[in-house]
Structures are given as C-alpha cells and as structure tokens.
Amino acid sequence: MENIIEVKNLSKTFGNKIALKNVSFNVKRGETFGFLGPSGSGKTTTIKMLTSQLLQTTGEIKVFNQPLKKQKDASFMKRIGILTDNSGLYDRLTVLDNLTLYSELYNVERKQINEILEVVNLQNETKTQVKKLSKGMKQRVTLARAMLHKPELLFLDEPTSALDPVNMKHIHDGLRELNKQGTTIFLTTHNMMEAEQICDRVAFLHQGEIKQLDTPQNLRIQYMDESVTLLLKDNRSIVVNKDEKGAEEIYQYMRSGEVVSIHSNEPTLGEIFVQITGRELA
Amino acid sequence: MTFSLKRVNAIFMKDYKDLLKNSYVLFTIALPIFYSMLLSKISDDDPTMTLFPINLALIITGAFIQAAIVAEEKEKNTLRGLLLSPASTLEILVGKSALTAVVTLIVILVSVKISGLEMLSIPFSALLIALSLIFYLALGTMLGLLSRTVMETSIIGMPFLLLFGMMSMFKPMFENELILNAIGYLPNEQFAVAWVTLSESGQIGDIVGELIVLTLWALAAVVITVITYGKRRFD
Ligand SMILES: Nc1ncnc2c1ncn2[C@@H]1O[C@H](COP(=O)(O)OP(=O)(O)OP(=O)(O)O)[C@@H](O)[C@H]1O
Ligand SMILES: [Mg+2]
Numbered sequence: 164m165e166n167i168i169e170v171k172n173l174s175k176t177f178g179n180k181i182a183l184k185n186v187s188f189n190v191k192r193g194e195t196f197g198f199l200g201p202s203g204s205g206k207t208t209t210i211k212m213l214t215s216q217l218l219q220t221t222g223e224i225k226v227f228n229q230p231l232k233k234q235k236d237a238s239f240m241k242r243i244g245i246l247t248d249n250s251g252l253y254d255r256l257t258v259l260d261n262l263t264l265y266s267e268l269y270n271v272e273r274k275q276i277n278e279i280l281e282v283v284n285l286q287n288e289t290k291t292q293v294k295k296l297s298k299g300m301k302q303r304v305t306l307a308r309a310m311l312h313k314p315e316l317l318f319l320d321e322p323t324s325a326l327d328p329v330n331m332k333h334i335h336d337g338l339r340e341l342n343k344q345g346t347t348i349f350l351t352t353h354n355m356m357e358a359e360q361i362c363d364r365v366a367f368l369h370q371g372e373i374k375q376l377d378t379p380q381n382l383r384i385q386y387m388d389e390s391v392t393l394l395l396k397d398n399r400s401i402v403v404n405k406d407e408k409g410a411e412e413i414y415q416y417m418r419s420g421e422v423v424s425i426h427s428n429e430p431t432l433g434e435i436f437v438q439i440t441g442r443e444l445a
Numbered sequence: 446m447t448f449s450l451k452r453v454n455a456i457f458m459k460d461y462k463d464l465l466k467n468s469y470v471l472f473t474i475a476l477p478i479f480y481s482m483l484l485s486k487i488s489d490d491d492p493t494m495t496l497f498p499i500n501l502a503l504i505i506t507g508a509f510i511q512a513a514i515v516a517e518e519k520e521k522n523t524l525r526g527l528l529l530s531p532a533s534t535l536e537i538l539v540g541k542s543a544l545t546a547v548v549t550l551i552v553i554l555v556s557v558k559i560s561g562l563e564m565l566s567i568p569f570s571a572l573l574i575a576l577s578l579i580f581y582l583a584l585g586t587m588l589g590l591l592s593r594t595v596m597e598t599s600i601i602g603m604p605f606l607l608l609f610g611m612m613s614m615f616k617p618m619f620e621n622e623l624i625l626n627a628i629g630y631l632p633n634e635q636f637a638v639a640w641v642t643l644s645e646s647g648q649i650g651d652i653v654g655e656l657i658v659l660t661l662w663a664l665a666a667v668v669i670t671v672i673t674y675g676k677r678r679f680d
C-alpha cells in the first residue's frame with residue numbers, strides 16, 4: 164500500500180526544550196493511524212509540523228509523496244482536513260452559518276452540510292447560535308467543519324476529548340464511514356479505548372519518542388501475559404498459567420463442571436502503555 | 446497565488462452576519478457619526494479640522510473596527526481555520542477588509558451629510574477616500590494582527606490614534622517648524638489639503654504632491670501589514 168505520509172528522523176526543539184526526538188513513521192493510504200500519548204508527549208507538535216503550521220528543527224516530512232512547501236498551497240489545503248486542538252468557531256453565528264462559510268471556502272455543495280451534520284448528530288441544531296451550544300456540541304461542529312469537504316487526508320487532534328460515550332460512538336461510526344469512503348485519518352488521542360476502537364495502527368508517543376508502533380491486535384498479542392482467567396460457578400475467578408500445571412488445574416475444574424468461562428488475559432492498550440513507559444496515559 | 450471572488454465574498458458575508466450581532470462594533474460605528482453631529486456646530490479655517498468628520502470615520506471605523514475584527518479572529522482561534530483552508534493570503538486579507546471598507550464608506554457619507562461638509566465631485570472624492578482607506582484598513586489589520594485580544598487593540602492602537610487622529614489638533618502647541626512640517630505630511634493632513642485645494646481649484650494637477658504622499662503611505666502600510674501577517678498569523 165502506498166504511503167500517504169512519510170516522516171524520517173523528525174525532531175523539534177523549542178529553545179532548549181526537546182518536544183520531539185528523532186521520530187520516524189509512515190502512514191499508509193486508507194488507514195486510520197493513531198498517535199497515542201499522554202499530555203505533553205508531542206502529539207500536537209507533530210500534527211502542526213505535518214500540516215505546515217510549524218517548521219521542524221530537523222528531519223524530513225513527505226505528504227502525498229512531496230516535501231511540504233513553505234508557501235501556502237491551496238490545492239494541498241483542499242486535499243487535507245484539520246481539526247486543531249483549539250479550533251475556534253464564530254460564536255455569534257449559527258451552526259449553519261459557520262459551516263456555510265467553509266462550504267464556500269472549500270467549494271463544497273450545500274447539501275453536504277446536512278449530510279455532515281447527521282454524522283456528528285447535530286441535524287437539529289442548524290439554527291442555533293454557536294455560543295449557546297455545549298462544549299461537546301461545539302467540538303462536534305468543528306469536527307463537521309474539518310470533514311465537510313471529505314478530504315483525502317484528515318488530521319484530528321484529540322477529536323473526542325470533550326464528548327460523552329454516546330456521542331463518541333456516533334463520531335467513531337462517522338469516522339469509520341468516512342474512512343471506508345477513502346479518507347486516510349491521522350488522529351491523536353490520550354484515550355486508549357479510542358485508539359483500540361478505530362485505529363488500524365497506533366504509535367505510542369512518550370516524551371517525544373515513539374516507543375512502539377503496531378496494530379492494536381499485535382500489540383495485545385505481543386504483551387499478552389502467560390495466563391488465563393477461569394470464572395467458576397461459585398463466582399471465584401482464578402488465574403492459571405498456560406503451562407502443564409495450569410492445564411492440569413483447568414482439567415480438574417472442567418471435569419467437576421465448575422467452569423463458567425475462560426478468558427485469555429489480553430492487556431488493554433492502556434496497560435501496555437504503562438508497561439512500556441512506566442506512565443499512565445491520561 | 447489564487448484569487449477567488451467566491452471565497453472573498455464568503456468571508457465578507459460571514460463578517461456581515463456577525464456585525465449585525467456585534468454590539469461592540471455597532472457602538473463604535475456610531476461614534477464618528479455622533480462626533481460629526483457635535484462638530485457641525487463648530488466651523489474652522491484649518492482644512493484638517495473642517496475635514497475632521499471624514500478623518501475620524503477613517504480612523505475609528507477603517508482602522509479600529511478593522512483591528513477589532515481581525516483581533517477577534519485571533520482571540521477566538523478562528524483565523525487559524527481560515528489559514529488552514531484553501532483561501533490564499535490575498536483572499537483572506539481582502540475578504541477581511543471588504544466589510545470594513547463598505548461600513549467606513551457609509552459612515553463617511555453619513556458624517557459628511559450631518560456635518561454639512563461640501564462634497565467634491567464623485568471621481569475626486571472617491572480617489573482621495575480610496576487612497577486613505579487603503580492606508581487605514583492596512584493599519585487596522587496590522588494592529589489586529591499584533592494584538593492577541595480585542596481589548597489589546599485599544600492599547601496597541603492608542604499611539605496610532607494619537608498620531609494619525611489627534612496630532613493635527615495639537616498643532617497650536619508646537620512652535621518647532623520641523624515638527625509642524627512633519628505633521629503636515631501625515632495622511633490626514635495631506636488628505637485635507639488635497640480636498641480643500643480640489644474644492645477651490647478643481648484641478649487634479651494641483652494635488653499631485655499630496656497624491657504621491659498618500660500613495661506612499663498606503664503602500665508602506667500594505668507592505669508592513671503583509672510582513673506582519675507572515676510573522677504573526679499563527680501566534
Ligand atoms: N510553542 C511552544 N513553545 C515552547 N514549548 C512548546 C510549544 N509548543 C509545545 N511545546 C512543548 O512541547 C512539548 C509537547 O507539546 P505538545 O503540545 O505537542 O503535547 P501534546 O502531546 O499535544 O499534549 P496534550 O495532550 O496536552 O495536548 C510540551 O512539553 C510543550 O511544553
Ligand atoms: Mg495536544
């Protein structure tokens with residue numbers, strides 16, 4: 164599969180503070196790629212450099228097989244969508260007026276506005292002034308704005324940080340749908356559930372370095388622990404190792420008909436993150 | 446660099462809808478009109494004072510309102526959205542100036558009407574006002590870009606208000622020829638002299654000097670603003 168983003172030895176320092184250290188990765192066309200890391204790990208800094216809002220200190224960035232241009236390039240901007248960590252809206256204007264501006268800037272048909280409002284579950288708020296919306300609703304409007312023109316490549320900096328589980332799921336469904344229609348998604352999050360649910364691959368970012376990069380599935384297998392958990396009829400749960408002795412134990416419990424269920428002990432991405440970095444995510 | 450009228454118009458329409466709900470800006474627009482009501486009672490021999498209503502409209506509406514709406518885009522983090530859209534620098538700067546330009550022209554017309562100031566022929570007044578307007582809009586845009594919040598525009602803008610708005614009033618306080626000469630080169634002074642000269646002689650040839658100076662002011666302001674934009678837009 165063709166690479167849509169190629170990053171080689173990317174570093175960024177602010178004064179003498181190192182925000183990003185020698186980071187390399189590729190994003191394939193069509194995938195949803197996640198940057199998972201705690202606050203201050205360099206997620207926003209990376210997105211800013213990938214979208215030419217910030218110049219890297221050293222390293223190479225290629226998007227759509229081309230180095231980023233110094234000058235603003237309208238045709239490039241048309242192909243990407245960006246949700247920044249502080250995307251603002253015109254709060255005296257209505258939701259519809261806000262999106263209408265962007266439909267014209269991107270030369271998108273008006274009817275796409277309604278489509279996208281359904282994706283973010285705001286079809287009933289078109290005439291509402293933005294300042295009267297809740298925080299999560301505002302985030303959904305900015306998200307709608309970033310997706311409005313169905314870009315080839317969508318950058319999302321913590322797209323669901325202010326959302327409740329119901330709306331988060333709604334947005335995730337919308338992102339999956341957009342992804343199915345061909346949009347490559349690069350997103351950052353410190354929510355490991357989010358990474359697990361919608362990312363094809365995730366990179367663990369810690370103190371400006373990528374510590375791990377793989378599919379959530381492979382990461383779980385790689386860090387799977389050598390035991391399974393049995394749930395017994397008397398509500399006890401016991402952990403047994405996957406060895407000969409464990410097999411004997413399981414056999415005994417099964418024989419006596421006490422076993423309700425057996426689970427392999429796959430760690431969550433959050434637990435793997437702690438294992439690798441010694442640090443919690445949030 | 447692209448230039449799409451559709452995108453400029455989109456920004457203009459957005460600003461227009463916003464203006465109708467922006468009480469701070471609406472109140473500020475009323476200021477020069479209110480002043481010209483007061484000033485209509487005073488007559489003066491100094492051309493700059495006679496033309497004060499127009500100058501006030503230019504600096505308050507053309508520069509300060511422009512500064513406020515540009516600064517608000519920074520304060521509310523909406524400028525970034527425009528910058529990250531396909532709109533070019535030129536489209537954004539023209540789009541962001543279009544509404545202020547229209548409003549300033551309306552305020553000038555109303556102020557002129559109220560203060561009883563004599564209008565020049567349309568081509569002459571249009572030429573002088575257009576040149577000045579470019580200067581004040583660029584000045585306002587620059588002030589807006591330098592400020593982080595709407596509030597800050599009045600602080601950062603204060604020296605400019607004194608220089609380009611009030612300096613002429615302080616003329617009687619100065620005796621130094623050099624200073625008085627320098628004040629004479631300010632855009633409002635040049636504008637006033639050109640206006641009065643034209644209304645007396647009607648000959649464009651008589652104001653070539655003023656036209657050159659006004660053009661230089663406008664050019665300098667545009668260049669400085671574009672440079673500021675390059676440096677400050679993502680702050
Ligand atoms: N403009 C700046 N000037 C100085 N330091 C900066 C600047 N921007 C970011 N940094 C530093 O770079 C590091 C990475 O910041 P960044 O914003 O990329 O983190 P993040 O992963 O996005 O965090 P969060 O989850 O809180 O958004 C931080 O230590 C931050 O203090
Ligand atoms: Mg961030």
